[in-house]
Amino acid sequence: MTPRQEPIIIQGGMGAAVSSWPLASAVSRAGQLGVVSGTGLDVVLCRRLQLGDPGGHLRRALAEFPFPEMVEPILEQYFIPGGKEPGQPFRACPMPSATPSQRQQELLVVANFVEVYLAKEGHDGLVGINYLEKIQVPTLPSLFGAMLADVDYVLMGAGIPREIPGILDRLAQGEPVELPLHVVGAGPDDRFTTRFDPHAFTSGRVPWLRRPKFLAIIASAVLGQMLARKASGTVDGFVVEGPTAGGHNAPPRGAMKLNQRGEPVYGDRDQVDLRAIARLGLPFWLAGSYGTAQRLAEALELGATGIQVGTAFAFCDESGLRRDLKQAVLQRVREGRIDVRTDPLASPAGFPFKVLQLEGSMSDDSVCRLRPRSCDLGFLRQAYKREDGTLGWRCPAEKTQSYVSKGGEERATHGRKCVCNGLLANVGLGQVRADGHVEPPLITSGDDVSRIAEFLPSPDATHYGAADVIAALLSGNPTPAAGSRRN
Numbered sequence: 120m121t122p123r124q125e126p127i128i129i130q131g132g133m134g135a136a137v138s139s140w141p142l143a144s145a146v147s148r149a150g151q152l153g154v155v156s157g158t159g160l161d162v163v164l165c166r167r168l169q170l171g172d173p174g175g176h177l178r179r180a181l182a183e184f185p186f187p188e189m190v191e192p193i194l195e196q197y198f199i200p201g202g203k204e205p206g207q208p209f210r211a212c213p214m215p216s217a218t219p220s221q222r223q224q225e226l227l228v229v230a231n232f233v234e235v236y237l238a239k240e241g242h243d244g245l246v247g248i249n250y251l252e253k254i255q256v257p258t259l260p261s262l263f264g265a266m267l268a269d270v271d272y273v274l275m276g277a278g279i280p281r282e283i284p285g286i287l288d289r290l291a292q293g294e295p296v297e298l299p300l301h302v303v304g305a306g307p308d309d310r311f312t313t314r315f316d317p318h319a320f321t322s323g324r325v326p327w328l329r330r331p332k333f334l335a336i337i338a339s340a341v342l343g344q345m346l347a348r349k350a351s352g353t354v355d356g357f358v359v360e361g362p363t364a365g366g367h368n369a370p371p372r373g374a375m376k377l378n379q380r381g382e383p384v385y386g387d388r389d390q391v392d393l394r395a396i397a398r399l400g401l402p403f404w405l406a407g408s409y410g411t412a413q414r415l416a417e418a419l420e421l422g423a424t425g426i427q428v429g430t431a432f433a434f435c436d437e438s439g440l441r442r443d444l445k446q447a448v449l450q451r452v453r454e455g456r457i458d459v460r461t462d463p464l465a466s467p468a469g470f471p472f473k474v475l476q477l478e479g480s481m482s483d484d485s486v487c488r489l490r491p492r493s494c495d496l497g498f499l500r501q502a503y504k505r506e507d508g509t510l511g512w513r514c515p516a517e518k519t520q521s522y523v524s525k526g527g528e529e530r531a532t533h534g535r536k537c538v539c540n541g542l543l544a545n546v547g548l549g550q551v552r553a554d555g556h557v558e559p560p561l562i563t564s565g566d567d568v569s570r571i572a573e574f575l576p577s578p579d580a581t582h583y584g585a586a587d588v589i590a591a592l593l594s595g596n597p598t599p600a601a602g603s604r605r606n
Contacts, residue, residue, distance in 0.1 A: 125402050126152040127415070128592055129334075129358065130585070131429025132249020132274055133366065133563075134158030135539075136546040139439035140176075140237035142432060145585040147244030154247040154274060155234045157261055158254065159498055159543065164230040165212045166548040168194070171202030180233040180240075185267065185326060189225040208551040214497040215256040217300060217313045217510055224260045224320060231264030245271040247334075251367070252278025253468045254498050255300055259315035263290055266328045274358060276336025277367045277470060284333045285351025291330035293317045304504035304526075311502065311510055336360055336406075338369035340395035347399045354401065358427045359391050361407030365429050365565035367470040368461060375463065382461040383471050397422040410567045412594045428592065430565040431574055436584045439546040444560060446581070447477065452572050459564050464534030467499040467516045472538065473563045481541045481561040490559065492518045492532075495550070496539035503527075536561060 130146040132138045134156035143153030164177065172178055178198075181190045197210060213223045231248070238246045248265045250258060252275050262273065266287075275283055278301075286296045295316040302311045317325040332355040337343050346354050362368045362385045372388040396403050405418045406427035418426050432438060434445045451457045458476040466472035476482045481490070494500065494517035503526060505511045513525040516535040523529050541561025543549055549558035574583040574591055 125356075125424050126150070126245060127419075127425035128152065128589060129247070129274075129404050129406075129425065129427040130154050130432050131365075131406065131427050132156045132247070133429050133433050133438075134249070134251075135542040136160075136163045136439040136548070137433055137542075138249065138429075139546070140234050142435070142437040142439065142585060143238035143246055144240070144242070145437045146432070146589065147238065147246050148242050149586055149589045150244065151589060152245050152247055152272060153238060154249050154272070155238050157231060157234075157248045157250040157265065159496070159539065160230040160234055160261065161226045161257070162212045162496060162543065163546075163548065164193075164226070164233060165197045166209045166543070168197040169199050169203050169209055170548075171199055173202075176237055177233055180236045181229070183236060184229055184232055186321060186324070189229060192222065193226060193229060206551060206555060208553075209548070211495065214495075215254075215500070217256050217311070217502070219256070219260070221320070224315070227257050227260040228264035228267065228320070231261045232268045235265045235268035235270045239268065239270075247272030247274055247331075249274045249276075251468075252276065252280045252283075253367075253470075255298060255502075256313050257498075258283075259286065259296055259298055259313060260320075262286065263315060263317060263320070263328075266290055266331065267326070269329060270331050272332045272334060274334045274336060276358070276360065277468065279342065279346070280335055281346060281350050283351075284353050287330050287333055288352045290317065291328045293325040293328070295319075300502050300510075302502045302504055302510065306504075309504065309508075311504075332356070334358055334404075338362075338389075338391065340392040343396050343399060343403075347401065356402035356404070356424070357396065357399075358404045358406050359393070359396060359423075360427070361391070361405075362389065362461070362471070363566040364407035365433070365459075365473045365563045365568075367466060367468060367472055370463075370471055377463065380460060381463070383463050393421050393423075408565065408567050410565075410588075410592065411570070411573075412592055415592055416595070426592075428588070430567045431571055431588045431592075432585060433564065434568070434571050435574070435588055436582055440562075441545060441547050441560070444477075444545065444562060448475065448562070448564075448568065449571065449581070451477075452569060457569050459566055459568060462534070462536075465536045465561075466538050467501070467514050467535055468538075473565060475562040475564040475568065477560075477562060479559060481536050481559050483559075486559050487536060490537070491552075492516065493537070494539075496543075498539045 128151040132154040138156040146153035297314040300311040336358040402424040409426040410428040494514040500512045540558040544558045544560040
């Protein structure tokens with residue numbers, strides 16, 4: 120088969136489970152790069168199974184997993200025929216760990232396999248998976264699971280993913296891999312890592328795996344140059360993301376200044392030198408308010424391969440976002456009442472985080488005040504070195520007293536929101552608490568949300584699909600020739 124031409128449009132990997140397999144499948148079937156979010160897929164799988172797996176899609180994918188003895192315990196523990204009662208809490212999944220047990224690894228591998236398998240099922244289009252570099256401990260088994268399902272691209276941002284290209288190389292050869300961990304308080308002689316051994320995991324039955332392409336999500340030419348020269352393996356391209364994109368944004372360079380709304384101020388130093396990016400000779404896509412046909416044309420003129428678009432797809436029919444939230448946002452857009460704020464404190468990850476302002480969500484201060492602080496998912500916990508030299512974990516969004524008792528500064532807890540629970544609530548997987556309350560959502564969106572009504576297929580339409588987005592973006596622009604999936 121001849122290699123397939125690079126896609127013009129990359130559908131952004133929005134977590135958790137907003138960029139779910141139905142969305143990635145729809146985009147891929149339309150000839151572009153559909154991307155699933157790799158954030159929290161172990162919890163997503165467990166909670167979907169506890170809802171009864173409507174349609175049987177998860178069980179269909181699980182039946183294709185190459186090591187069935189790993190699937191049976193997951194079904195026994197989490198699958199509830201017909202689904203749990205609405206007022207019952209979800210059964211908890213294990214918290215992320217630098218030294219996960221075999222069962223924890225199995226859950227991560229299986230969950231990533233399932234999401235990619237379903238996204239690729241029934242067509243020969245390209246599918247990618249998106250991870251956050253900040254969320255480190257699940258990364259190695261997650262990559263292995265995605266590669267078992269023959270994922271075509273791995274995309275990673277929210278940090279410097281220097282080690283990932285080489286890890287992909289070694290996993291493709293069935294070799295053991297390790298990932299250095301970012302640990303607060305670690306000295307130059309300390310070495311904290313997490314490891315994964317495909318042979319040990321599979322009891323020597325590791326299959327041959329195809330190495331996916333790797334795209335680094337960056338916000339500066341300097342980072343692109345460093346990764347192109349010094350990454351542990353081949354970087355196959357870049358997604359160059361600006362501060363108007365949804366989710367986590369890179370902080371401004373220099374001392375952070377805030378505007379009257381309390382948002383970080385970005386200036387000339389934060390403009391990416393696209394000429395320097397182009398000189399690297401690798402494909403690159405532009406992201407952050409590029410979700411129109413005109414902006415796509417501009418990107419192509421600048422030498423980009425295409426664009427990455429998230430927000431337009433986040434509110435389409437196939438995304439995992441709850442239907443009631445999609446309708447509420449679309450109604451606000453039509454009324455001209457939409458508001459997105461770049462919150463410098465909301466995310467425990469420490470990056471500025473785009474938050475869509477909506478009553479009843481965690482963007483509402485009154486909702487946050489009523490919600491007890493807790494950290495029971497732990498994706499954005501920070502690793503730190505204890506006094507005895509061992510590894511500890513803390514989260515600025517957990518109970519303040521608990522965070523401080525672990526050596527954290529009290530001021531670091533100010534303004535933090537539980538992004539993990541909020542994102543799961545966005546997709547109908549919010550935890551039910553002991554008092555019967557369901558975790559409130561926390562919707563992230565790019566500034567382009569104000570334009571999503573333009574994708575409606577008619578003036579009286581109330582919703583739109585992924586195909587409507589792609590058709591609008593490609594109108595008047597060249598489209599790549601259809602081709603077979605690359606070897």
